[in-house]
Each structure stands twice: as C-alpha cells, then as structure tokens.
Amino acid sequence: MRFSLRQIEVFVAIARAENVSRAAESLAMSQSAASSALSELERQFDRPLFDRVGKSVLLNESGRLLLPRAVELLDRAGELESLLRGRTVFGAIRLGATLTIGNYLATLIVAAYLRSHPECRARLEVHNTARIVEQLQRFELDLGLIEGQCHAPELSVERWIADELVVFCAPSHPLAGRTGIPVEALSREVWILRERGSGTRETFDHAMRHVDGPLSVRLELEHTEAIKRAVESGLGIGCISRLALRDAFRRGTLAPIEVSDIDLSRHFQFVWHRDKYQSEATRAFLGLCRRFTAGVARSDLIPGSDEPSAGGNQPRARDSDDRLR
Secondary structure, X not given: OOOOHHHHHHHHHHHHHOOHHHHHHHOOOOHHHHHHXXXXXXXXXXXXXXXXXXXXXXXXXXXXXXXXXXXXXXXXXXXXXXXXXOOOOOOEEEEEEOHHHHHHHHHHHHHHHHHHOOOOEEEEEEXXXXXXXXXXXXXXXXXXXXXXXXXXXOEEEEEEEEEEEEEEEOOOOOOOOOOOEXXXXXXXXXXXXXXXXXXXXXXXXXXXXXXXXXXXXXXXXXXXXXXXXXXXOOOOEEEEEHHHHHHHHHHXXXXXXXXXXXXXXXXXXXXXXXXXXXXXXXXXXXXXXXXXXXXXOOHHHOOOOOOOOHHHOOOOHHXXXXXXX
C-alpha cells in the first residue's frame, strides 16, 4: 500500500484537533514530523485533505469522506494487534456521558465492564448533551449516553431507560413536600438551573414553555451537585433528575415539589455516529448497559445508584457487583 497506518493516525489526529501542533502533541511526535506525514499522504495521492485557514486546518470534502473510514481502519488495526499479542479484541473504548448519567450510572457500568474485561481500557468523559454530540460528530467518541435530544442526522439514537425530572426545594421552603402545585405558582419563584445546552435544561424549558412571562433564574450551574447545594442553602428552587435527588429526599436534606400540570419525563439515550465502526468493545458495553437496566421502569429505581461517584468519573465497584449479580 502507498500509505502507512502512521500517516492515517496523523490524519485522524489533525482532523480532530484542527491544528497540527495539538495533533502532534497528542501523538507524542514533533510538529514537523506530523506535518511531513500529512503532506506526504496528500502528495502520494495528489489529493489535499484539508483547507488551511490561518493556524487551523479544516477538513475539505475529500477529508470528510476519508475520516470515518480512517477511524475504522485504526480501530480494526488495534483489534488485529491485540489478537497478534495473544489478547482478546477488547481494546480501548471511548465513552461520553452527560452529567446525571455520568455521575450516577455510567461509572457503575464501566466498573463492571472493566472487571469482565480486565485487558480493556476505558475513557469516560462527562459533559453536557451539546458537547457529547459534538464529540461524536468528530469521531472522538465510540458511544454517547445522553439525557437531551439529538437532532444530528449523522448520528444514530436508541432509547435506553425512562427518567423524570422533579422540582425541589430546601425543607424549610413553604412549598416543601406539597403535591398538586399548579405550574403558575412556580413562576413567582427564584430558580437555580442547569446551563443551556444540557439535556436537563432542554427538558425543563420545554415543560415550562406555556408559563406566562420569563422565569426568575438566579443562577445557572453546570453540575447537579452544585445545584443541590445551592437549593439546600435556600438560594432558590431547582429541577433535576429524580435519580440525582433520591438519597437527598430520603435523608430529608431536600424536598420534592410535585407539580400537577407539567410533563417532566424523558429518556436516557444511546448515541453513536452512523459511519463509526462499532468495535467488539463497544457492542459489549452496549449489551452490558441494556442488561444493567433490564426490567427497571425508571432510572431512580435502579438499585445502587444513590450517590455520585467521586469526581463524577470514578467507578464504584461494589454497587456494580450488587446490581449485576
């Protein structure tokens, strides 16, 4: 063949980084070596793959057509190398999860997956839905686990498990523990909410779309635990997944406000790029996710998912064992 795997690896890294220097750094090689590898690949086939815009390099049409096949070639080469080394084909897997899933579910499943496949390596990134979708579009992730809607035509979406948001407040709040509260009564409250671009905020905004006038949003935060602390301190009321609030409700540090006339239900979803090769590792992880939630009606009813993992991305082995036993 007139190209090498190293040239393909350099091409993919530059496509993801949109910058030769950052791509070279990710591959532990010099900028000149990375630039030379790309130039030689383009010269060999007399086909430019990027448009140069200042210090950035952007995929042109030829590069966009090549990228998914180049990523698949590298993934398959990794599986082949594992077999030649006498290992299974379960190599590295790159996962992305939105915050509620990442903090309360994904790390439990990753822990169980790594115990079943100790030779495998996993990378889990936790961001909001918009960021996960962007990474999938750029072939930076093998699989996304998201809470929000995905409308990107190049991505495949599969429903996973039902989830529900709940409005909540500090135990001392006048609405604490009340049921049948009309949504209009909440329009006068001060809110602590997730940031725009998150699946939680998207579901909340859609549910509240018929409320007259703008809501009083005092604070927008990227992390559910920060929202819980802010609401607990009396700064306002919030709305996040029941899954993230289950233990706080049980301990009495936060209280639900059951609203009568809004729909706060949604589904967690699997998302992947249609053109992305699904490795054995990805298919095995998907199967484990489905088994993990089999027979469970809603996310907050899953045993062993009460507390967030430390730092939002560390496995909790004991809980995974208990759930999968």
